[in-house]
Amino acid sequence: MRYLDPNSTLRLTEGDYTICEIAGRMYTLRNINTGEYRNVSMDWIVPRLTEPPKRIEADPRQLDNISDDDRPELMFWAGHLNEMETGRKNPSDTEAPVNPDYDPATVKLEDRVSKKSAELTKLGRTVSVSTLYRKRKKYKDGGLAALIDNRTIRTEGPLDRADERWLTCLKEVITAQTNESTRTANALLAIARKRLKDQYPGEVIPTGSRATQYRQFNYLASGKYTTGTAKQRRERAVTPKRPFGDSRKYAPGELVEIDSTTLDCPVIDSEGHITRPILTQMVDVCTGTIIAHSFRLEAAKAVDHAFLLAQAMTPRAMRPGANTAWRTLQKRFPWVDLVSEEERTELDQHRPFIVPSAITVDHGTDYTGTTFEAACRKWGVDLLYAAPAQGTDKPHVERAFRTVKDGFVQYLAMFTGGSPANRGRTEGEYEALDLVSLDLLYDEWVTRVYQNRPSDSLIDPFHPGISLSPNEMYAACFNVKGKPPVAIEAVDYIELLPTEFRVITANGIQYNNRFYDSLGLHKLRIAPKRVDENGRPDNKVEFRANPYDPRAIWVKGPDGEWIEAAWRHQGVINEPHSTAVAAEARRIIRASDTRRDDHHFEDLTLEILSQTSDTVIAQSKARARAAEALKQAEIAGTPFQAPTTVAIPVPPKADVVAPDDLNYDEVDYFEGMDL
Incomplete structure (x- = not known):
């Protein structure tokens, strides 16, 4: 413990003082040079000392660092030093008798030190008198921790002596x-x-x-x-070399992060090929809610992210055809554990509706495209660009991807393990989902599982042991937002869907190998044909399509209205066994080794025809050679002998018996064996 000596001079930054009076924490000081008195507290004195009181060098916490093997040695020296100082090895044991050789009342310190040096020498420890004096002083100043041999706990770094x-x-x-x-x-x-x-x-x-x-x-x-x-x-x-700050937000939609990743679950595309999908999603920083997502089989473009914005600004129940697509999933995959329609409606009501105020994106061309920027500008959304190659600028969406992998993707039958080292040998043994089904199942998982699972990142700052779910965090922060957001209308939602251009034929519009038609398209069929700037006919019409809802597309009419064109073969989904037949057909295709591309069959056709042509030419040449040989033989007067023919005897024709002349008694019937 450090103490102030009242009899010594206090050398402070304001001058030299002497202590005149002490009353609790208050001190009366007198300036030696000016004679001025002042009343100050201990808090005022300590930081102004030019010569602070001597600090004890020993650190008591070092006792926790010594090993169990070194502790008996430490207690050995403490016992002998206590005995040399007080006459008892354990000073706290006042009932123990005092060793008369080390009784401080009768034996001088010099004699006690000399006797202790001789005693330790007899015990096999040669210790000089000066060493005992030094150990005694250290023990008095720093206690038991001062006796620790720092050489045993000294840590020398591996770089200390390196060149x-x-x-x-x-x-x-x-x-x-x-x-x-x-x-x-x-x-x-x-x-x-x-x-x-x-x-x-x-x-x-x-x-x-x-x-x-x-x-x-x-x-x-x-x-x-x-x-x-x-x-x-x-x-x-790329991890910043600085302390991390608190990026917590307290208003839903205040900051949203968007990013893409490739999932480790192959899906089947429209042409029957197996490929890996790309997931793009928006994550709200405040609540951790996934407010929008999309799946692609190729790199996303700016128009695809505009569709994400449309999802974020439109609740699922208000999206055109959302309920129809969900019922379609129920019919296609009856083995999937989907909730009832009433439960689905209730879950949709509890799922947060968050409109982003600002979105953090990277510098990819799909985010800097004019379409996405124009959509954000139209709805008053600020775009914030992360630093290049700094994944830590979007930590929340990156962490959400890991949650998606651990909580959803790894439970899919087609999960590939995430790396070649974790990949199994079951590829091709499970039925792959298509993109539409994967999107609907993922949306079901987000609604039922992700939004209701407590997250370690959503905690009460004053009670860190309590974790909240995204839905609970949204409910807690809802009133902080101020004015509640209003969903956009169906027309605005359609305008943010990906844009396509096609020609309207007699069968309607063909998109993704599906045909869409409507009575409203008739006025576009008979409309005057347009020409482009080069004078060529341009009969394509603009339409918008939801890539995850094949039920319908929306065609832009001549007056700017949107005409809904339904999928012509949508009724096939309601046919019994349609899903099972399609799955069996794909299984047969994968198991067949006779499947070839179109070029193979074209080459095979030419090979067959070339063989026929070669046969005809060979026969023609043979007949020509025979005719030439016959001609030469007639000129030489040695005509060829005509080939002789052998008559084949014809068996006499049996008399045909009319059915009326049959004698059934003469007919031999087959008598089978006794079974």
Whole structure:
């Protein structure tokens, strides 16, 4: 413990003072030079001391760092020093008798120290008198912790004695490995040694033993995943080298993050090919809610993100055809555990409706496209661009992708494990979903599971042990938003859907190998034909299509209105066994080894026809040679002998018996064996 000596001079930054009076925490000081008195508190004195009281060097917490093997040695010295000072090895045991050889009342300190030195020498510990004096002083000043031999707890870093030039080369190699393919520590150390020789030719620079080099490498590469995966190195390299701040938002929609990732669950496209889908989703930072999502089989474009904005600004129940698409999923996949229509309606009512005020995006061309920017500008949404190659600028949506993988994707039958090392051998044994079904199932999972599962990132700051779900966080922060948002109308939703152009034929409009038609399209069929700037006919019409709802498309009419054109073969979904037949057909196609592309059958056709042509030509040449030989034989007077023919005897024709002349008694009937 530190104390102020009332008899000594206090040397403060304001001058030298003496203590005249002490009353609790208040001190009366007198300036030695001016004689001025002042009443101050202890809080005022301590920070103004030019010579602070001596601090105890021993740290009591070091007692926690010593090993169990060193503790008996420490207690040995404490007992002997206590005995030398008080006559008892345990001063707190006042009932124990005092050793007369070390009784401070009768034996001088010098004699006690000399006797203790002789006693320890007899015990096999040669300790000089000066050493005992030094240990006694340390024990009095710092207690038991002062007796710790700091050499036993001293930690020397692996870089303390290394040559700085060698460490520089090693650091350069580790830093350069960030964007390189993964190498072993042995290879990187060899590269560092070669770099050292190249930079300092002819100089002998010590690098230490092999074990020392490995210790230095592990110390410098700690936390950088130098020998880990390349993805881990890149992620750690872009992590900001600064303390993280609190990015918590308290208003739903105040900040929304958007990003894309490729899922590890192959799906089947419209042509029957297996491919991996790309998931793009919007995540609200305040509540962690997935307010919109989309699946693509190719890189998303700006118009696709405009469709995301349409989802975010329109509740699911208000989207055109949403309930019809959900019922279609029920009919196609009766084995999927879907809720009833009443429960679905209730879940939709509890799912947060969040309109984004600002969206954080990266610098991809799909986000900087004029279509997406124009859609955001139309609805008053601010675009915030993240720093290049800084995934930490969108941490919430990145964390949501991990939740999607762990909570949804890995439970799909077509899950591929996430890496070649985790991939199984069951590829092709399970039925793949199409994009529409995957979208509807994912939306069902988000509504029922994700939005109601507590998240560790949504916690009460004053009670960190309490986690909230996105729906609960939305309910808690709803009143902070102020004015509640209003959903856009169906017309606005349609205008934000992806745009396509097609020609209206007698069968309607063909889109994604489906035909769409409506009575309202008749006026577009008979409309005057347009021409483009080059004078060529331009009969294409503009329409909008929801990529996850094949039920209908919306065609732009001549007056700017939207004409709904239904899928002509939509009724096939309601046919019994249609899903089972389609699944069996795809299974047969995958199992068949006779499937070929169109070029194979074209080549096969030409091969068949060429063989027929070759046969006809060969027969014609043979007949010509025979005719020429016959002609030459007639000229030479040696005509060919005509081929002789052998008559084949014809069996006499049996008399046909009329049915009326049959004698059934003469007919032999077959008598079967007794069974």
